[in-house]
Amino acid sequence: MKIAAVILVILVAGVDVSSGAKRPRRRKIPRTRAKTERVSKEKKKGEKSGKQEGAPERDVNFYIQKKDSIFAAGDTSAFVSAVLNYLSAAGDSVDTAMVGDIFWSLEYLARKGKLDDAKRYCEKLVAVDSSYAPYEDILLVRGYASTGKTGYAYMLARKFQHIYAGTRWGAQIEKLADSLYKQLSPIKSREKSPAQSAAGSK
Known part of the structure; x- marks a missing residue:
């Protein structure tokens, strides 16, 4: 009877001890170096893209x-x-x-x-x-004029002027052609006026 009582006391004491015991702390798993670097790069990339937007x-x-x-x-x-x-x-x-x-x-x-x-x-x-497509022809004229090929640029300008006649592009190219014409060397044999022709025939 005494032995049974002693065993019962031991069991009760064991339950109290186990219930009061602290649970072991959960150990944090450290990030690997590669993962840390990847996260850092992604963060910097996001900040950079945000600044450039x-x-x-x-x-x-x-x-x-x-x-x-x-x-x-x-x-x-x-x-x-x-x-x-x-x-x-x-x-x-x-x-x-x-x-x-x-x-x-x-x-x-x-x-x-x-x-x-x-x-x-x-x-x-x-x-x-696509409505700006005619502007490519204007650039072409500008390009030839910039390389010293003023005569060829003028010829192209007059050609495009007829193609785009009646449009705002035609008017713009006409102004460009006129400005190029002023840059051309003077033509030696110019058409004489009727008065000049009559004076020359005397």
Whole structure:
């Protein structure tokens, strides 16, 4: 009887001890170095992309606002670079307010002998809006004129003037042709007026 009582006391004490025992702390599994580096790179990449988002638009807006002072300082290339960066980053639309500056920048490239670059950017513009396709012909004329082939550029301008007659493109090319004509060497044998012909026949 005493033995049974002792065993019962031991069992009760064992239950109390086990119920009061603390659970072992859960050990954290450390990240591997590769995983840590990957997470860090992804975070930096996200921050970088967030900073660059909308950058071309902000830059070009800044340059347009400061256009006069930039040109006065002779930093035309910075303005052209900002405009072309905007065009390169453009998706399926281009702000119509930007088209004039885009045209000017492309003509600037053509005048500087970079006709291929100008045509490449122009193709991007035409891909966005096909109604600007005739402008490629204007760039072609500008390109030949910039290389000293003024006569050939003038001939092309007159050709395109007839093709686009009655449109705004035709009027623009006509002005270009007139300006090129003034750059041509004077023609030696010019048509005489009736008065000059009569005086020469005496």
